[in-house]
Amino acid sequence: MASIKDVARLAGVSVATVSRAIAIPEKVSEKTLKKVNDAVALSGYRPNLLARNFRSSRSFCIVVMVPDITNPFFSQVIKAIEDRAQQRGYAVLLGDTRDQNSREQEYVHRVETRLADGLIQLRPNEIHVDGDPLPIVYACGCENVPNCSVTIDNTLAAKKVVDYLVSLGHTRIGCLTGLRENPHSMERLAGYRQALEAAGLEYSEQYVSEGDFTLGSGQDAAKKIMCQAKPPTALFCMSDQMAMGAIQALQAQGVQIPQQVSIVGFDNIAYAEFWHPTITTVSQPAEEMGKRAVDMLVSIIEGKEFTHESKILPTQLIVRDSSGAAPKDPA
Amino acid sequence: MASIKDVARLAGVSVATVSRAIAIPEKVSEKTLKKVNDAVALSGYRPNLLARNFRSSRSFCIVVMVPDITNPFFSQVIKAIEDRAQQRGYAVLLGDTRDQNSREQEYVHRVETRLADGLIQLRPNEIHVDGDPLPIVYACGCENVPNCSVTIDNTLAAKKVVDYLVSLGHTRIGCLTGLRENPHSMERLAGYRQALEAAGLEYSEQYVSEGDFTLGSGQDAAKKIMCQAKPPTALFCMSDQMAMGAIQALQAQGVQIPQQVSIVGFDNIAYAEFWHPTITTVSQPAEEMGKRAVDMLVSIIEGKEFTHESKILPTQLIVRDSSGAAPKDPA
DNA sequence: CTGTTAGCGCGTTCAA
DNA sequence: TTGAACGCGCTAACAG
Secondary structure (H helix, E strand, C coil), X not given: CCCHHHHXXXXXXXXXXXXXXXXXXXXXCHHHHXXXXXXXXXXXXXXXXXXXXXXXXXXXXXXXXXXXXXXXXXXXXXXXXXXXXXXXXXXXXXXXXCCCHHHHXXXXXXXXXXXXXXXXXXXXXXXXXXXXXCCXXXXXCCCCCCCEXXXXXXXXXXXXXXXXXXXXXXXXXXXXXXCCCCHHHHHHHHHHHHHHHHCCCCCCHHHEEECCCCHHHHHHHHHHHHCCCCCCCEEEECCHHHHHHHHHHHHHCCCCCCCCCEEECCECCHHHHCCCCCXXXXXXXXXXXXXXXXXXXXXXXXXXXXXCCEEEECCEEECCXXXXXXXXXXX | CCCHXXXXXXXCCCHXXXXXXXXXXXXXXXXXXXXXXHHHHHHCCCCCXXXXXXXXXXXXXXEEEECCXXXXXXXXXXHHHHHHHHHCCCEEEEEEXXXXXXXXXXXXXXXXXXXXXXXXXXXXXXXXXCXXXXXXXXXXXXXXXXXXXXXXXXXXHHHHHHHHHHHCCCCCEEEEECCCCCHHHHHHHHHHHHHHHHCCCCCCHHHEEECCCCHHHHHHHHHHHXXXXXXXXXXXXCCHHHHHHHHHHHHHCCCCCCCCCEEECCECCHHHHCCCCCCEEEECCHHHHHHHHHHHHXXXXXXXXXXXXXXXXXXXXXXXXXXXXXXXXXX
């Protein structure tokens, strides 16, 4: 593989001139520029960016850590991140961490060892890093993180969902959560409780069923929560995938949706509006969060200012066909 | 940030000894090893892998180029790739190329400039690279590529689908393709034609409608193909997403599936078995292709042998509820 | 405008 | 077992 030396020899100039001709062509005479360009073309020279990065102590690479890339919501965010990062001159290293701390640490390590300039954390958990602070931005997470973050108000969003269900006349409102220790679950559950309280409805653990945001867990949680004496007439599901699972499981039992049970999801993934029935859900600004996270991270990396700025983006309740008025005489 | 020099000074040894203590601790006396380890801990030293990579001319990073990360099939493959790559000591650079050659070239460039050791191409198109050949493996693509590849027999898979529909008594079988110039479309269309011919059915452009593998395009293509005098009683869709769109669009028009029209998809993405109705489809071994692609690529990178090995993995027709016997008196 | 020199942090000689 | 010296490819400082 041709190196800068070969080009210099071929062009009959010094390596410094070649370097300049490539980086700042306007500071090189027309004649030598041509010689260099010819030599580059002739030798098929490609600058060794490994060397350049080493010299500049920069990798122009950012890590994005995600619990599960196959979750459509995350893949949407990641697409936006990749797009923006590319525009800003950065490549994206994919860290599918499967919610495992050990995997996260490996990627954090890449930043510590300079293989990446910074990191975007999509999992709503704080990253533990001993030693110097790293350029980290949290996206799609929760509010109470020490670093920069761009997220939504999960509590408020959940509250709006339950308010809406209450306005439809529902009084027995169930909740399908992610893992209970997940910050998203906790914040949204808080919103759920607040809304119940505001409506004068009692909170009961009977009406809360734990899943893990996946479709399969939505099926299981829905089945479990519905087999009791006075089952809910509405279910607030903390992800669209769980809502899909819930709908599927209930329909399989012959339950009419929304006539007998209303279902509301969260995320507004692309499939939500094509499901049968179409799913009422909370829309998160996925692209916007991805783009902003990149911009924040890049400004930290390039400015080296560790701000604590935290941006809360608005959500929107999208009403579709999976929710409706409470049944007159619930089972 | 502490460098190897700092550690050497702190431990009262040379940098070479520090380097050795870290890379090959058994070749260092117990006493100095301890001194070095203490110094490392004290200084919070992290080896600068940028420097190490530069020295070894390796980045331990592979690029995966994908047309669209939000396509669930691809995200499944990528998850497998990330997992395997991590095991093998490589990180994955995400290249969402949106089917644009210019974006592809940027990522190819990263390999040429050593920022990545190799590349996995998920788009079924050949990569043009002038200059020295690069470590490239094609996955989920087609058969006729010059490099290593791991893929399926698209023609055969499509043929099996149509054979199956014929066996159900369908004689007017439509086809919803991806972009016509897409190699997947071409190979699967060939299989479609072969099966028609084998069954003594005539091929007609009237029964072929172009989309781009997305759900929305499936809706449009389905609507278009169904509004003719003798519409198909079965549709072979070249992706599950198009099948979902087709089902959605036809149901919206009051068409019963599969009683009036049978629908078959391709890919067997996770949602296919939860759709309403559940979708008959061709299962591709997504994880297997991802894992194998990584293994092939790593062996090329580390062995530097550019084999032309090409592995064809089997597919499976999964019959579900979206397909059934041809109607007795089609509209 | 151009060439010479030096050094980024590391791994690898070669001697001691 | 250890240390001194070198060089990977590139860019920045300085001198010419």
